[in-house]
Amino acid sequence: MSTVLDLTSMLTSKTYTVSGFTDETTEYARKLHKMGFIPGTAVRLAPVKMSDPLIVQIRGSRVALRKKEAQQVLIKEI
Amino acid sequence: MHKIERIAIAGVPNSGKTTLFNRLTGARQKVGNWPGVTVEKKEGFFALQNSKVELVDLPGTYDLSPDTEDQKVAERIISSGEYDLILNVVDATNLSRNLYLTMDLKERTNQIIVLLNMLDVAESEGIDIKADQLSKHLGLPVVPIVAVDKKSVNKAIKRIEQLAENLPPHDSHATKAEVMDTMQKYAYIDELYKRTVSEKKDRNLNWTNKVDNIVMNKFLAIPFFLVSMFVTFWFAIGLGSVFIDFFDIIGGLLFVDIPGTMLSTIGAPEWLKVMIAGGIGAGAQTVATFVPVVFFMFLALAILEDLGYMARVGVVADRFMRKIGLPGSAFIPMIVGFGCTVPAVMAARTLKTRRDRFMTIFMAPFMSCGARLPVYALFCAALFGAYSGLAVFLIYLSGLFMAIFTGYMLKNTLFKGTPSHFIMDLPLYHRPQIGAVFKSAWFRMKNFVRKAGSIVIAAVFVLSVLNSVGVEKGTITFGNEDSQSSVLAFAGKKIAPVFKPMGISEENWPASVALFTGLFAKEAIVGTVNSLYATMDMTDQQAAVTAEEEPGGVDVQGAIIEAFSSVGEGLAGIISSFDVLGLGLITEDQAGISEEIGTETAVLQHIAAHFTIFSAFSYLLFVLMYFPCLAVIGAARQEMGGYYAGVMAVYSTLLAWSVATLFYQIVEGHSIFYILLSFTVLGMIYGGLHLIGKKEKEEFVPVFAPPIRKSCCE
Numbered sequence: 032m033s034t035v036l037d038l039t040s041m042l043t044s045k046t047y048t049v050s051g052f053t054d055e056t057t058e059y060a061r062k063l064h065k066m067g068f069i070p071g072t073a074v075r076l077a078p079v080k081m082s083d084p085l086i087v088q089i090r091g092s093r094v095a096l097r098k099k100e101a102q103q104v105l106i107k108e109i
Numbered sequence: 110m111h112k113i114e115r116i117a118i119a120g121v122p123n124s125g126k127t128t129l130f131n132r133l134t135g136a137r138q139k140v141g142n143w144p145g146v147t148v149e150k151k152e153g154f155f156a157l158q159n160s161k162v163e164l165v166d167l168p169g170t171y172d173l174s175p176d177t178e179d180q181k182v183a184e185r186i187i188s189s190g191e192y193d194l195i196l197n198v199v200d201a202t203n204l205s206r207n208l209y210l211t212m213d214l215k216e217r218t219n220q221i222i223v224l225l226n227m228l229d230v231a232e233s234e235g236i237d238i239k240a241d242q243l244s245k246h247l248g249l250p251v252v253p254i255v256a257v258d259k260k261s262v263n264k265a266i267k268r269i270e271q272l273a274e275n276l277p278p279h280d281s282h283a284t285k286a287e288v289m290d291t292m293q294k295y296a297y298i299d300e301l302y303k304r305t306v307s308e309k310k311d312r313n314l315n316w317t318n319k320v321d322n323i324v325m326n327k328f329l330a331i332p333f334f335l336v337s338m339f340v341t342f343w344f345a346i347g348l349g350s351v352f353i354d355f356f357d358i359i360g361g362l363l364f365v366d367i368p369g370t371m372l373s374t375i376g377a378p379e380w381l382k383v384m385i386a387g388g389i390g391a392g393a394q395t396v397a398t399f400v401p402v403v404f405f406m407f408l409a410l411a412i413l414e415d416l417g418y419m420a421r422v423g424v425v426a427d428r429f430m431r432k433i434g435l436p437g438s439a440f441i442p443m444i445v446g447f448g449c450t451v452p453a454v455m456a457a458r459t460l461k462t463r464r465d466r467f468m469t470i471f472m473a474p475f476m477s478c479g480a481r482l483p484v485y486a487l488f489c490a491a492l493f494g495a496y497s498g499l500a501v502f503l504i505y506l507s508g509l510f511m512a513i514f515t516g517y518m519l520k521n522t523l524f525k526g527t528p529s530h531f532i533m534d535l536p537l538y539h540r541p542q543i544g545a546v547f548k549s550a551w552f553r554m555k556n557f558v559r560k561a562g563s564i565v566i567a568a569v570f571v572l573s574v575l576n577s578v579g580v581e582k583g584t585i586t587f588g589n590e591d592s593q594s595s596v597l598a599f600a601g602k603k604i605a606p607v608f609k610p611m612g613i614s615e616e617n618w619p620a621s622v623a624l625f626t627g628l629f630a631k632e633a634i635v636g637t638v639n640s641l642y643a644t645m646d647m648t649d650q651q652a653a654v655t656a657e658e659e660p661g662g663v664d665v666q667g668a669i670i671e672a673f674s675s676v677g678e679g680l681a682g683i684i685s686s687f688d689v690l691g692l693g694l695i696t697e698d699q700a701g702i703s704e705e706i707g708t709e710t711a712v713l714q715h716i717a718a719h720f721t722i723f724s725a726f727s728y729l730l731f732v733l734m735y736f737p738c739l740a741v742i743g744a745a746r747q748e749m750g751g752y753y754a755g756v757m758a759v760y761s762t763l764l765a766w767s768v769a770t771l772f773y774q775i776v777e778g779h780s781i782f783y784i785l786l787s788f789t790v791l792g793m794i795y796g797g798l799h800l801i802g803k804k805e806k807e808e809f810v811p812v813f814a815p816p817i818r819k820s821c822c823e
Contacts, residue, residue: 059530064291065172066532067206072295078318080327084424084531090205091236093321093535097422097431100530 034108038101039075039089047106049074049089059103066094068104112195113273115163117186119214120198121207122169122538127151129198129256130166131545133266139158140552147466148182148750151460151552158270165192171206171534178463188217194273195221197249198256201231201238202537204306205298211247212294218275222269223251235309242305247450317417319657324476325421334425337418338444343683344409346448348403349402351679358672360397362391366663374632379587385476386429387590392566395629396558399451400739403557406445406452407550408545410459413441415541423533433516436531437459439469443512446476450737454744455557464524468516470745471757474737477505478638479691480632484732486694487635488725491716500726508733511764514797522798523805531583538578561743568682568739572597572628591626592639598622598641611769612724620719620728630738642715653760681683727773760794767791 049072052060067090068074074097077086082099096104120126130138134153143150151166167186168179175181187195197214199207214221225240244251251270255261289297323334369386413419419438426437440458446453453473460466485504489497576597579589589595601622607616613620619641627634720728736742736758746754767787774783 041636046411053336059532061291062158062530062532065174065209066534067209067295069269069292077321077341078319079325081325081330082327084533086321086325086424086535092203092206095420095531095533095535097427097531 036106036108038074038096038104038106039085039098041074041087041106043076043078046073046109048072048073048109050105050107052105053103057103059100063104073109074106111454113157113162114160115192116157116194116196117132117165117167117192118188118196118198118209119167119183120169121171121200121203121210122534124169124198124200124207124509125256126198127166128542128545129196129224129226129254129262130164131542131548132256132259132262134164136362136548138548138552140549140556143182146178146182146776147458147750149180152603158273160823171209172210173217177461180206184217187214190218194269195277196224197224198224198254201225202234204231204236204238204794205295205302206487208247208298208721209294210465211249212289212298215247215249216288221249223249223687224253224254224256224265226254227254227747228253229255230335231495234315237307237309239305243301246301251384252488261377281618304742313730314658315537320538321421321535324418325424329626330425330541334422336547337422338440340759341441342415342448343407345406345445345452346402349452351396351676351683352401352446354672354675355672356397357394358668358675360394362663362665362668362672364393364397366668370663377819380585383577383587384570384572386822387577388568388570391573392569393562395569396565396743397560398630399449400554400558402449402452403455404550404554406456407553408546410441410456411546411549412541414459414619415539415546417536417538418517418532420535421685424535427531427533431823434520435472435516436465439465440445442469442473443476446473446478448479450474450476450478450741451744454741454748455553460749467749467753468519468524470748471519471760472512472515474741474757474761475508475515475734477508478631478811479739480630481733482691483632483635483692484627485729486722487638487713488716488729489695490715490767492720497695501692503726504733505727507730507768511734511768515760515764518798522795523802525799525802525806530563536621555728557744557747560747561740564746565740569629572625572739572792576626590643591637592644594726597625601625607766608731610778610780610786611727612773612778613728614719618718622732624731624735628736628739628742634732638716639712642712660767721777723773727769730772731769735762736769737761748770756798760798763790763794767794 035050036047036086041046041095047069048070050070054060054092061091074087074089077088077093084095085098085101086093086095087101118126118130126652130151130153133155133157137155138151139151141150148168153164154161158163165186167183170177170180170183173180173187175184178278195218197211199211211221211223223244225238225243228238228240236456240251240253242690252265252268252272254265266282319431323329340427365386368390369382372382372385374663376441410419413422422440423437426440428437430437430440438455441459442456445456450473453476454470457469460469482501485501491502492703493500545676574593576590577587578596579592579594580596580599585595589598592598598618601624602618605613605618605621608621608624609615619638622641623634623637626637690777716725737745742754742758746755749757767790768786771787774780774787
């Protein structure tokens with residue numbers, strides 16, 4: 032099953048893959064692309080219980096994103 | 110044979126490139142700015158191939174697209190081919206993100222050696238990287254290195270020397286067809302990663318994550334943040350202040366007293382003494398007093414950054430700082446502003462974008478600094494009595510409110526339409542390297558003295574001379590400081606009507622004269638008010654007699670002893686008390702305050718006679734907000750350039766006037782005309798900023814054209 036979710040609906044201890052952005056052409060999307068948020072990349076929630084900004088683990092690094100903005104990042108369950 | 114003369118170090122933030130830079134250059138380095146921009150430039154020298162090689166530490170960037178000033182600078186230098194070799198430091202624990210920069214570098218030059226750093230840490234995290242495979246797939250030489258280890262660095266230098274022999278000449282050889290887009294680059298990196306890296310353990314379990322699980326925890330994040338901010342403040346302001354008197358006394362001795370006495374003994378004319386000792390000397394003394402706070406501020410920042418906590422500050426503070434349109438890390442300059450505005454302005458340089466830096470610098474002076482407190486204390490003692498605490502609290506609150514108001518104004522005028530989203534990388538925690546943080550603080554402090562110092566000395570010089578020179582019946586006299594007869598006092602009297610709308614009557618001219626001396630440092634207002642009220646009722650003759658009391662000779666030994674004992678007293682003070690803001694100064698006890706700030710009770714009676722509660726409060730509002738002291742403007746000029754430092758000075762003074770007037774007229778003056786006038790001024794401020802913002806947008810496109818090589822940070 033692979034419903035499309037956004038970054039804010041991740042559950043801890045589960046791994047997802049990035050599937051895209053609500054709008055691929057925004058400045059935000061462009062910046063995150065360069066940080067490795069591209070389709071197929073594995074992403075998971077850091078085990079830190081901060082809800083906003085939320086902290087995600089991607090490509091071996093931790094990135095903090097605002098909840099409201101992170102809704103633009105689409106993910107899939109694997 | 111390829112002769113290497115100039116090398117640039119490139120890498121992502123926290124890749125260890127600055128550690129390597131420090132390791133290579135040792136003490137032979139200087140910190141400046143890249144020409145035309147406020148991006149820090151660090152350069153130094155080291156020995157390679159038996160000759161002296163220039164080394165520059167490029168700003169840390171994740172890629173080379175022209176999104177930020179840092180990236181523009183880095184891009185320009187790499188593409189220009191002015192450097193013979195680019196050392197690309199790559200963090201082995203975060204390989205794929207780091208390699209993205211390498212891909213960007215590859216498109217712009219072919220003279221790259223990749224230094225694979227922190228292999229030891231990567232190994233302990235269970236990441237195994239085959240360096241030779243990486244080199245093969247990347248098409249670039251790869252040298253493993255542990256930047257914190259001297260032996261490893263020396264070994265790497267040997268290897269670099271060998272590799273440099275076969276380095277091709279500079280060629281930005283990537284043709285348009287070869288330039289990959291982001292997706293392609295990551296696809297390439299992912300493929301490369303699969304072939305060269307094997308991960309063993311679950312990486313969740315590294316040390317950084319364990320610490321973060323506590324420090325960034327939902328419940329502990331805020332308390333931990335507050336404690337760390339208190340420690341930062343205590344460190345920069347508390348510890349810095351301990352040495353202020355020391356630098357003040359020694360600076361006074363070296364720059365003012367000794368030159369003054371020497372000039373007297375050789376029989377130099379009075380005007381020369383005023384110029385040299387009273388002008389330039391006093392300016393140098395002013396700069397000297399800021400040296401300790403600036404040094405400790407930079408030390409605190411370097412430790413926070415080195416530790417990796419700075420990024421976490423940004424995350425934790427984001428929730429409330431975003432409401433005023435600033436990143437969380439702007440919280441540090443704001444909080445430090447309550448101690449001293451100069452280090453606060455300098456701390457803004459840790460922010461990523463120009464907009465964030467400028468906005469923070471504009472807002473920081475509204476955080477009421479320690480130097481303004483004696484002024485509040487004086488007026489509280491004279492007028493507010495039991496309500497002193499409330500009055501001071503309201504002043505601080507007004508400052509906070511005005512800072513937020515300023516942020517709101519700027520967001521809609523000067524920095525309109527800039528997107529603000531929040532993406533923050535959380536680096537691994539590191540043990541701060543003592544030598545490196547001290548060095549960083551030292552070089553930044555030196556840069557402050559050189560850059561901001563010159564303008565501060567010039568401004569203090571002009572003001573001091575005006576304060577000393579008096580014109581009476583056609584003859585010019587000197588030594589009129591804080592008296593009625595100086596040019597400054599004359600100007601103050603002339604300008605007094607301007608302050609009438611905020612409740613300062615023209616007979617109360619000492620209050621307006623003091624605003625001029627307040628430019629030296631705001632606490633100077635106390636001294637001026639003090640001596641002017643004291644001489645106000647005296648006849649001219651009596652005044653002349655008091656002015657005669659010139660101390661003869663310099664007590665060098667006494668001054669030195671006093672300087673050192675001030676450090677001891679200060680240290681005892683900060684250890685015994687948690688009152689870092691110095692708010693203990695505000696008490697109801699008149700005699701106590703008089704003694705503490707050196708006024709006579711007669712002066713308090715004068716203040717009580719000349720001010721009402723409301724006009725005093727509006728005066729304090731003005732003191733809080735108007736033209737930050739000369740040292741702040743010097744620092745702001747260093748960080749933003751002269752133009753914006755000027756805009757800031759005009760902005761804050763106009764705002765101060767209209768707010769103070771508005772307050773006074775609403776509560777006591779009740780003049781509709783003045784109320785409308787202050788609203789008009791507020792409107793004009795808004796319009797002016799709007800116009801500047803518009804002009805800026807049109808002009809901002811070519812950020813820096815000057816060649817980098819020629820004007821390299823003198």
